Amino acid sequence: MAEIREIEELLRTALPGSEVTVQDMAGGDHLYAHVRSPQFAGMPLLEQHRLVNSAVAHLLGPGLPIHALKIKTEVAQ
Amino acid sequence: MIVSEQQIEHEILDAIAQNRVMLFMKGTPDMPRCGFSAQTVACLRDAGAEFGAMDILPDPRIRQTLSAHSGWPTIPQLFIDGQLVGGCDIVTELHESGQLRELVKAAA
Numbered sequence: 332m333a334e335i336r337e338i339e340e341l342l343r344t345a346l347p348g349s350e351v352t353v354q355d356m357a358g359g360d361h362l363y364a365h366v367r368s369p370q371f372a373g374m375p376l377l378e379q380h381r382l383v384n385s386a387v388a389h390l391l392g393p394g395l396p397i398h399a400l401k402i403k404t405e406v407a408q
Numbered sequence: 409m410i411v412s413e414q415q416i417e418h419e420i421l422d423a424i425a426q427n428r429v430m431l432f433m434k435g436t437p438d439m440p441r442c443g444f445s446a447q448t449v450a451c452l453r454d455a456g457a458e459f460g461a462m463d464i465l466p467d468p469r470i471r472q473t474l475s476a477h478s479g480w481p482t483i484p485q486l487f488i489d490g491q492l493v494g495g496c497d498i499v500t501e502l503h504e505s506g507q508l509r510e511l512v513k514a515a516a
Contacts, residue, residue, distance in 0.1 A: 376494065376498050376501065376502075377492065377494050380494060380498060381480075384480070384481050400482070402497050
């Protein structure tokens with residue numbers, strides 16, 4: 332079980348100025364993160380996702396609160 | 409059979425080197441054991457890709473070694489020409505935009 336608000340805050344801290352929405356997709360451990368950040372400008376998709384993953388890396392994986400994290404990134408203008 | 413971590417690492421790196429398009433997944437392409445792996449296989453097949461696949465479930469060290477190598481925490485992981493492309497979300501986005509078809513056929 333992961334704390335949605337806490338994860339949103341982790342992402343906002345890692346990506347200042349971004350709009351972050353985290354939703355529970357199933358059972359509290361399959362989450363969806365939508366992140367719209369100015370820092371994504373000119374950055375390959377892989378690196379955008381790496382930034383999101385690394386912000387919550389300590390919570391993500393087998394036996395950890397987040398089992399799966401679906402990510403959608405967008406460049407904020 | 410007892411397999412060392414070095415052997416596991418060797419098999420992973422060898423699979424990436426030998427297969428232009430290489431997918432690490434849960435289960436097999438014909439019998440995926442996770443929805444994200446299934447979706448990634450469906451994208452690859454729809455894009456007309458020929459790809460190698462390795463099931464990471466038989467030994468937890470496969471996933472650990474792979475993630476240490478790629479710096480990517482989750483499964484599936486798709487590599488093209490030795491480079492990590494991403495997981496299910498990225499592959500799906502690339503498929504929807506038509507880029508996946510170009511990636512899997514380019515630079516044979």
